[in-house]
Amino acid sequence: MELRAHGTIPRKKPVLVCVLDGWGENAIEDEHNAVHVAKTPTMDGLKARGPSRYRTVKAHGTAVGLPTDADMGNSEVGHNALGAGKVIAQGASLVDIALETKNAFSDAGWSYIKPAFANNTLHIIALLSDGGVHSRTDQIFGMMRGAVADGCKRLRVHPLTDGRDVADGTCHEYMEKLVAELDSYAAQGCDAKVASGGGRMAVTMDRYEADWAMVERGWRAHVLGDAPNKFTCPKEALKELKKDGTTDQYIAPFVIVDEAGKAVGTIEDDDAVVIGNFRADRVVEISKAFEYVDFNEFDRVRFPKTKFVGLMQYDGDLKLPANYLVPPPLIERTSGEWLAKNGLKTFACSETQKFGHVTFFWNGNRSGYFNEALETYVEIPSDNVPFNQAPLMKAREITAAGKEALLSGKYDVVRVNYANPDMVGHTGDMKATVAACEECDACVKELLDLVEELGGMFLVTADHGNADDMVQRDKKGNALTDKATGALLPLTSHTLAPVPVAIGGPALPESVKFRDDLPDAGLANVTATYINLMGFQAPAEMEPSLIA
Ligand SMILES: O=C(O)[C@@H](CO)OP(=O)(O)O
Ligand SMILES: [Mn+2]
Numbered sequence: 001m002e003l004r005a006h007g008t009i010p011r012k013k014p015v016l017v018c019v020l021d022g023w024g025e026n027a028i029e030d031e032h033n034a035v036h037v038a039k040t041p042t043m044d045g046l047k048a049r050g051p052s053r054y055r056t057v058k059a060h061g062t063a064v065g066l067p068t069d070a071d072m073g074n075s076e077v078g079h080n081a082l083g084a085g086k087v088i089a090q091g092a093s094l095v096d097i098a099l100e101t102k103n104a105f106s107d108a109g110w111s112y113i114k115p116a117f118a119n120n121t122l123h124i125i126a127l128l129s130d131g132g133v134h135s136r137t138d139q140i141f142g143m144m145r146g147a148v149a150d151g152c153k154r155l156r157v158h159p160l161t162d163g164r165d166v167a168d169g170t171c172h173e174y175m176e177k178l179v180a181e182l183d184s185y186a187a188q189g190c191d192a193k194v195a196s197g198g199g200r201m202a203v204t205m206d207r208y209e210a211d212w213a214m215v216e217r218g219w220r221a222h223v224l225g226d227a228p229n230k231f232t233c234p235k236e237a238l239k240e241l242k243k244d245g246t247t248d249q250y251i252a253p254f255v256i257v258d259e260a261g262k263a264v265g266t267i268e269d270d271d272a273v274v275i276g277n278f279r280a281d282r283v284v285e286i287s288k289a290f291e292y293v294d295f296n297e298f299d300r301v302r303f304p305k306t307k308f309v310g311l312m313q314y315d316g317d318l319k320l321p322a323n324y325l326v327p328p329p330l331i332e333r334t335s336g337e338w339l340a341k342n343g344l345k346t347f348a349c350s351e352t353q354k355f356g357h358v359t360f361f362w363n364g365n366r367s368g369y370f371n372e373a374l375e376t377y378v379e380i381p382s383d384n385v386p387f388n389q390a391p392l393m394k395a396r397e398i399t400a401a402g403k404e405a406l407l408s409g410k411y412d413v414v415r416v417n418y419a420n421p422d423m424v425g426h427t428g429d430m431k432a433t434v435a436a437c438e439e440c441d442a443c444v445k446e447l448l449d450l451v452e453e454l455g456g457m458f459l460v461t462a463d464h465g466n467a468d469d470m471v472q473r474d475k476k477g478n479a480l481t482d483k484a485t486g487a488l489l490p491l492t493s494h495t496l497a498p499v500p501v502a503i504g505g506p507a508l509p510e511s512v513k514f515r516d517d518l519p520d521a522g523l524a525n526v527t528a529t530y531i532n533l534m535g536f537q538a539p540a541e542m543e544p545s546l547i548a
């Protein structure tokens with residue numbers, strides 16, 4: 001794994017790689033596009049230098065390994081592609097194949113849980129939507145049907161409501177469909193019910209250890225049958241818990257009880273438990289709670305000995321969970337490994353909410369380092385607040401850390417991710433998202449000014465769209481409003497927009513330009529590009545570089 005000198009581009013430290021999370025370049029430039037509305041002189045300036053130094057690349061669909069071109073991009077697939085330089089068939093695609101071929105129902109993971117079907121309970125904990133970022137209902141239903149066909153007699157589902165990858169308020173439709181699906185299993189002798197649940201940003205789906213209390217609330221509801229809100233009907237639960245305007249993402253934990261007030265689906269010894277999400281970041285913590293005998297993050301009160309499986313294995317290094325239904329994508333020989341094998345020094349930084357994105361996802365879903373002596377990873381703790389209340393997030397702190405790393409002269413490449421366009425974009429709050437974009441743009445300026453001063457090079461890009469469209473639209477692109485109130489219907493999800501790639505810096509020779517023969521390039525083409533900026537030819541196995 002030896003990198004050869006580039007030829008045209010000198011090896012001139014430092015190279016900055018900057019990812020603006022959720023910053024798309026959307027064709028619709030109107031008052032609902034926060035990237036467009038925000039005052040962003042830095043990014044505008046980069047664009048104004050013209051197509052030899054600024055272009056967009058695809059960040060969604062098959063270009064990043066997702067099942068179809070209707071799939072919006074997301075951080076996992078985006079950072080996988082940026083880090084690996086390859087288009088990898090992603091979790092969602094692999095689960096589709098495993099269900100279609102029925103391998104999911106004959107492989108080791110299924111054999112592990114199947115003995116529980118006859119006399120114990122099968123529990124499924126999953127994000128309930130068609131978002132396709134963490135999970136999809138068709139896959140969850142496919143698994144449940146497979147279990148019922150294989151003799152599952154008692155099924156309990158613990159749905160987590162979405163409103164982030166799909167529109168707010170859709171939790172009712174998904175619950176409606178789930179309950180109808182579960183009711184239909186009675187004909188096959190399966191007693192199937194919803195047992196507990198809550199919003200994805202309130203219970204269970206915390207990530208990168210930002211807020212373990214979320215996972216604890218989920219554990220209490222799913223496992224112990226303990227939550228302040230108890231209902232006999234799950235549809236009623238959602239209606240009641242949303243009455244005060246709570247969005248789907250933040251629905252409080254609830255437990256479904258019988259007429260006598262007893263929880264209908266606590267998790268007990270010998271039960272099988274399946275996490276129905278394919279994406280890792282937001283289910284690593286709950287997986288640890290189910291799998292680890294030694295566990296101190298919160299008091300589990302009771303630790304049932306379950307047959308626990310993930311839809312995928314969520315962390316290959318930790319082997320977490322040990323059992324899983326579908327083997328995860330193999331992402332080998334990522335840029336991080338190439339750089340480390342060539343003795344090059346890397347600095348990576350973001351705040352908690354995106355820290356694993358620029359490390360774990362970037363490195364092909366690998367925790368830890370390739371070579372700790374060569375890699376420095378810095379995590380700035382994120383605040384635990386609704387991010388529209390603090391839209392600047394930790395952009396200043398990330399900038400300070402990035403500048404320090406650039407100035408230190410220690411690193412060949414300095415990589416940062418700004419979380420705010422994405423995290424604030426997910427709140428659906430236009431004003432706050434504009435502020436997030438403006439802050440981000442100002443921070444990029446600080447980094448670029450320093451690169452200029454130090455005589456280095458830079459590449460600025462993003463992982464997928466989000467802030468670039470903040471409203472739900474009809475097929476013609478017109479903004480949709482609530483029929484009753486007339487208020488705009490916010491778009492909280494990612495978008496299908498392509499993302500910018502800008503290169504430059506004093507050390508980049510004038511002659512280096514973006515090629516014009518790669519109109520369909522995607523995020524995976526960015527990897528070879530920054531390896532070039534570091535003064536090396538990119539490995540032939542990577543997607544071609546954007547520069548000639
Ligand atoms: O918050 C998340 O988990 C996803 C959206 O579901 O966003 P991102 O892919 O940007 O991390
Ligand atoms: Mn992202």
Ligand SMILES: [Mn+2]
Nearest residue numbers: 022422423426
């Ligand atoms: Mn996001």
